[in-house]
Amino acid sequence: MKLDSTKFLHLFILLFIISACSSGKKALQRGDYYDATLKAVERLRQSPNNKKARQTLGEAYYRAVEENLRTTRTLDTKINPLNWEKIAESYGRINTMGDEIRRSPAALRIVKNPTSYLGEEIKAKNKAAEARYNEGVKAMALNTREDAKKAYYHFVKADEWVKGYKDVATQITTAREAATLKVLVQPIQVPNSFSVGRDFVQSQVMEYLNTNRRMNDFVDFYLSWETPNYCCADQYLMMSFDQFTVGQVFQKEKTTTAVDSVRRSVRLDDGSSKTITDAVKADYTHHEQYVVSNGLLDVRVVDAKTNRILMQDKYPGEFVWRNEWGTYQGDKRALDDKQKEAIKVRPVAPPPPQDLFVELFKPIYSQLTENMRRFYRSY
The missing domain is CATH 3.30.160 (Double Stranded RNA Binding Domain)
Structure with a gap:
């Protein structure tokens, strides 16, 4: 049986809506607790009494929080200061989940008091910016074009973690100048x-x-x-x-x-034609x-x-x-x-x-x- 183009389009839209309205259960089953939490919250915004979304949120949120806190506790920042980035990301995910839940009354009935680690996230971002900045300074001291390129990326990343960190804008310009091949x-x-x-x-x-x-x-x-x-x-x-x-x-x-x-x-003369x-x-x-x-x-x-x-x-x-x-x-x-x-x-x-x-x-x-x-x- 063949589907005409109109029926096919309607079917495609229906499948898209079903996919967009995911309760997050599949993400929960594969162990992606952060994604499962966000999808469940979004589903509850559209359908506050959705049973699957309520169950998913109740399971996924606390697992996601514990998983991200475990990351912040186990990473060694003394051996590798760049681990502050993963710590900042983990706190950021916890805070993002909390913000999304607070914007959904239905989600707040499931998770009544989402945790906040805003201070810890800000501290970790500053530490991440500091680590990147220091790596950039060390790379520049090696005084090669390839190391200047690495320094440039370190300084750019530092600026992404904390906009305007120290004199990072000047360092970015200096590193790029040193890293750039000049062709006349x-x-x-x-x-x-x-x-x-x-x-x-x-x-x-x-x-x-x-x-x-x-x-x-x-x-x-x-x-x-x-x-x-x-x-x-x-x-x-x-x-x-x-x-x-x-x-x-x-x-x-x-x-x-x-x-x-x-x-x-x-x-012709007689009036006829030839x-x-x-x-x-x-x-x-x-x-x-x-x-x-x-x-x-x-x-x-x-x-x-x-x-x-x-x-x-x-x-x-x-x-x-x-x-x-x-x-x-x-x-x-x-x-x-x-x-x-x-x-x-x-x-x-x-x-x-x-x-x-x-x-x-x-x-x-x-x-x-x-x-x-x-x-x-x-x-």
Whole structure:
């Protein structure tokens, strides 16, 4: 038996509602007492007399409290100060359950006096922030880029536990600066007559490099002509064309003879009409103009301190601009439909060299940016 789309939709909505209205019993059975408590409280908000939800809440809440308190008692914060995070999370779960129960009169009839550990949670959060901050300071003292990245994440986490903890905002900025690889991008080497097009495509490349954060949060790119006194680069990104041709023009012409028979009606002297056939002929010339631009871009990433080439690759690009039109001599009626359309077209001037260069760079751009993304992802 097939279900039509309307019945299927209704069934899906019903299943969704049933799922959303869970009493938390399944979570209780699998030992997730915290989740079971929250689901039972939510169910009681919608249905205050729901038997399953009442039973679930009565069992799950006290087990969840005991489970989380056990975590706070057994974790060793002297050996591993970062355990304060798990302690803070445990107190937070207890307090969240209590807050949710207090917002539900039906739940309060089951758990009449939910416990609160707000002071303990605040203390644990401060201890967690302190532990993360100290780990960040220790990592920064190792004075390597990789350790600066670790320090950055420690400081960010400290700020999440306690917003504005000590001078963590300054530490985050300092750590990120130390962790960031700085790449100085040299101008693409092209003849001066293409500098406008070069500047346009280079800005497109830079926009990708500095906004596409899938690449790496710890790599920044700088254009050398915008930061002429920049002296702290870790790497140089150099681009130049091994082959470069823009605006090479090719023309082709092909002439064919078109012959056809055309019928027409003529009136005779006696007033009658007669159909006669005329043979018509035309010489049709098809014109094609191609403007070809191509190049091979050489890209190198060079270590600024050792001048060692870290990556080198070459990216080909080509763009062909076409213009086609037709001309004829003779009787136009001999031409076929395609030829008649072609003679309506007029030859036009090719785009300026700057535009041709931009088009030539498009296939290069896609290769270049994808490979840059892959290369810098590991940094």
